[in-house]
Amino acid sequence: MARFHPLPVAAVDRLTDDSVALTFAVPPELRAQFQHEPGQHLALRRAADGADVRRTYSICSPAPDPDGEGPRTLTVGVRLVEGGAFSPYALKEVCVGDELEVMTPAGRFTLQPAPGLYAAVVGGSGITPVLSIAATLLAREPSARFCLIRSDRTTASTMFLEEVADLKDRYPERFQLVTVLSREEQQAGLPSGRLDRERLTGLLPALLPVADVAGWFLCGPYGLVQGAERALRGLGVARDWIHEEIFHVDAAAPPRQVPAAPAHSxxxxxxxxxxxxxxxxxxxxxxxxxxxxxxxxxxxxxxxxxxxxxxxxxxxxxxxxxxxxxxxxxxxxxxxxxxxxxxxxxxxxxxxxx
CATH class of the missing domain: 3.10.20.30 (Beta-grasp domain)
Incomplete structure (x- = not known):
């Protein structure tokens, strides 16, 4: 069962003006419990104004050897949500040496490393779990390849820019990176603009053999993920090969009306x-x-x-x-x-x- 444990903050690294990476040190006696698969997340907890505030953040560091002792450190990416209950605290108050309540890893947006071609379409902070997935896959499987299509507003707002560039440098023949900026023109590469269903329908077959991809990983805002899924289904990709994780849900995804519960349930x-x-x-x-x-x-x-x-x-x-x-x-x-x-x-x- 998932449980919270106090973990010390080992590093706070500013990624952009509105995001940070928090690294936690995991003591030896807890490393087995914090063993994780690439793509999983951590729930962080704090008390604020008498309330128990919890938020989940994806692990961006590579997954440790499943047969080893477990991770010595864990890193998550946090992007500021204006008016949020946790992210302003994480960006403005958390310091090295602080202890935070951290739940053991959870989540099923994961990939067990195996040979083959894999691909991801991510937006904004959706890069966080995919960074762990790609880094773990490429390190463990010498024959595996990974194509990352990422969408961000501007270069300055792009999280884990250096970490993704490092993957490209280490695995130039096996890691394909495609960047699209919605609010900034690039000197080279694709024109600016949003990645919607129509654009992805034309773009994906031009980038890679869609039918040969062993697994698609879609992560980010609701609109991007839904548009990417519909584009892939329209290109003939079976639903079983598509994995999704939503980071932001907006008015485009209204809740369903729930019937009244029976009396005395x-x-x-x-x-x-x-x-x-x-x-x-x-x-x-x-x-x-x-x-x-x-x-x-x-x-x-x-x-x-x-x-x-x-x-x-x-x-x-x-x-x-x-x-x-x-x-x-x-x-x-x-x-x-x-x-x-x-x-x-x-x-x-x-x-x-x-």
Whole structure:
């Protein structure tokens, strides 16, 4: 089960005017617990104005050897969200030597390194997990290749510019980099402008053999990810080969209307080997009900994006408001997001341990 541990901040590196990389030192006794796959994320927690504030940030450092002791350090990228509850603190207040509460790694936007051609379309801070995926893949698999198509506003706003350039220098024959700037003209390369469905439909086949790509990784704002997915599906790519992680959800993705819960609904839960059952209050999500009785229930964003609160639906039916974290095969297998789920039957049973 995911748990929080205090980790000291080993480095704070300014990436752009509005983003930083935070590096945490992992003590020997916790390295096995912080073993991670390339593409996973960490939830960070702080108390602010009496509230428990949690936000998830993707790990950008390469994944350690799965047979080793685990990572000595972990690095995440944080971009400022104006009015946000965590990112202003991370950019303006966190210093080397501070301790932050860090949850053990989670997330399924991952790639197990294997031979083949892989590709990613990312926007803005969506580069963060893909940097870990690409760096780990290229280091472990000598025959693997990776194509990165990234979209940013300007050169000055581009996160991990030097780290991506370093990958290009180390693997010139196996790492292909394509950069598109939406608000700045480049001296060479592609014209400026947004990467939408229409543009990607024409661009992708010109860059690489689309049908030969073993896995597509789409990460960034909702509009970019949805446009890229539709372009790929239009080019004949099967949904199973497309992996998505949404970083920003806007008005383009409104929540679904959720039917009123039946009267006197109850949720029964198995969590960390222990069970319990509690009544669901009117309007509550299942996660909110569980948290009133089990504060140790796993969650981070509460927005249907990170997937930390994923649970298996053992019995009953639920309605989810949003889902930007679970793959179709996960929902078909019976998994739901507790933070977005409301009971549609009088009794619902969830298992957080599966």
């Amino acid at each position: 109850t949720v029964a839960v198995r969590l960390d080997g222990r069970g319990g059952a509690w009544p669901v209050r009117d309007g509550e999500s299942l996660l909110e009900t569980v948290l009133r009785n089990r504060p140790d229930a796993p969650y981070a964003c509460k927005g249907g994006v990170c997937g930390t609160c994923r649970a298996f639906l053992v019995a009953g039916e639920v309605r989810m408001e949003r889902n930007f974290a679970l793959e179709p095969e996960e929902t078909e297998a019976g998994y739901v997001l507790a933070c977005q789920s409301h009971p549609a039957t009088e009794r619902v049973e969830l298992d957080f341990d599966r």
